[in-house]
Amino acid sequence: MMNLNIDEILDKAKEMVDVAAKKTNDAVEVSKLKFDLSKCQSELREIYQELGKKVSLKSRKILEDDVEYCSLFEEIDEILERIDALNVTIADRQNLLICQRCGAKNRVDHLFCSQCGSPLKVRAEREEEKQEEACDGCSCGCSENEEPNDESKDQ
Numbered sequence: 001m002m003n004l005n006i007d008e009i010l011d012k013a014k015e016m017v018d019v020a021a022k023k024t025n026d027a028v029e030v031s032k033l034k035f036d037l038s039k040c041q042s043e044l045r046e047i048y049q050e051l052g053k054k055v056s057l058k059s060r061k062i063l064e065d066d067v068e069y070c071s072l073f074e075e076i077d078e079i080l081e082r083i084d085a086l087n088v089t090i091a092d093r094q095n096l097l098i099c100q101r102c103g104a105k106n107r108v109d110h111l112f113c114s115q116c117g118s119p120l121k122v123r124a125e126r127e128e129e130k131q132e133e134a135c136d137g138c139s140c141g142c143s144e145n146e147e148p149n150d151e152s153k154d155q
């Protein structure tokens, strides 16, 4: 009778330990599953990102007429312009020139890109080109455009 009771108690104790162990295992399992889940989600995000980039490059002409997408394309363009401007400013501060063909950074005293061999433009030439590009009206390089150049734009 006494032995049986001890056995029962031991069984009960063992059961409780098992339940606790199972709970711990479940918690470990859940955090592992959550980790796998967030890994899958971030992989999916990256694929969507890549897909979005490819689709927007490939079907821009069709999509940008669509009201649903046109504002997104405008935002992308604005951000790309800002990235370009920041890269140029950073390169200027570092006394480097960014190759307009491949984007490689070159020393200012280099005439050709060390990466692709394209002729590098010095800053003065770039400014000149900017002003020419600003004229959409008659494409002669005059300044009949309403927005003369980037410098006058307020952010």
Ligand SMILES: [Zn+2]
Pocket (backbone or CB within 6 Å): 099, 100, 101, 102, 103, 104, 113, 114, 115, 116, 117, 118
């Ligand atoms: Zn280059």
